[in-house]
Amino acid sequence: MSHYQEDVAVISRIKNKEKDALYLLYDKYSGALFGIILRICRNQTLAEDLLQETFIKIWENIHGYDSAKGRFYTWAYRIAKNTTLNALRKSDTLIQTEDLGVLKDKGTTTTEVDLNRLNGAIKKLEPHHQEALSLVYFRGYTHREANEEMGVPLGTFKSYIRQALQLLRESYKSDLLLIWWLFEIVV
């Protein structure tokens, strides 16, 4: 059974209100989602609360997930990102009236992980490709916000993203080839 089919089976159990099934998905995806949430909000404590919030939403809204439209992770990623951005918007208004910069300072001091350092295939990309992909995917920026952040026109930014994704695809494909090749040798 592929991991995608596995998820479908587990999700039907969550729809049946089986909490154990939710914990299976938590064990599988909480790290990936926490990586997103923490990189967007940059605050360990807040990120922990938001991860919990994300899984509560997954539990409550699981009937809104349609496996025909895409992977569970894609759906969960959107929930995690939106939950985090909403929380930041709320706390931004608070910060404006109260203590400026609390969020950003706290974030960098409490976490042991270097949030600006990325791993895996993305690490091998050119810095501008890396940054473009990182902004939209790991930092919660929209394309429009990201191109302003990078100081390049939107069209250029879009082509950065397309190129970055292309390179990423090739990297994963060659990984697959390598695995296939190793597999052939072993057999």
Add this chain to the structure above:
Amino acid sequence: MMEMKDILEQGLLEKYLLDELSTEEAQRIESALATNQELRTHFQLLEADFEKMAFENAIPPPAHVKSALVNRLPASEVRSMPSSWLWIAASFVGVFLLSSLFMYTKWQSAQNELDFLEQQSTVLQDRLELLEENYKLTNNRLQIINNPSTIPFVLTGNEKTPNSRAVAYVNHENRLVVVNPKGLPPLPADQTYQMWSDVEGEMINMGLLPTDKDLVTLKYIDHAESLNITIEPAGGNDHPTVEQLISAVTLL
């Protein structure tokens, strides 16, 4: 429908994946994905790449986040239902067992009581039968003694036993002789009192007179002229030992 080329060139699949599109735009992409297999393959690859990238950059959350999640989720309806039913069933079983035990104890004590009452009833029945028997006997004797045709004779002792006294009730109509030997002095174990009828000079045995009885029924002898009591060896004698005659009474 939007051209697949447009969708790909404008990077709309990426934006759709990242949830940057408006609801209408997202719906357009979804319907395009539903009908276009090639576009769907593009999207599936994109999803896979994004997911892989996310896993490569995963940060494990601290364990307390999961326990907080476990505590926050409401008690599972699906699982709590059967367990609550089990509890209800278990308590029913408990109540049933307790009441069974109670009923069994009750039944046992009732059984014991019944056994005891049955025993009592048997004892009472025996006593009643005995009393009835006694009553019949006593009544019978009374009938005999009180009968108008019954004649009582007192046999007082002679010089050998001056204080002795026996009463004989004779009924000629019913041919019955009953003697009360209570007034006779007790004898050693090897001796007994015996009563005789004198019929034309011949002494005829009527029977023994044990002194421990209230009334002794003896043989009625026709044409008896007198009643006589002698002391004889234990077990009685065929002929009276005349020297040991202690009392006599004439019937005529």
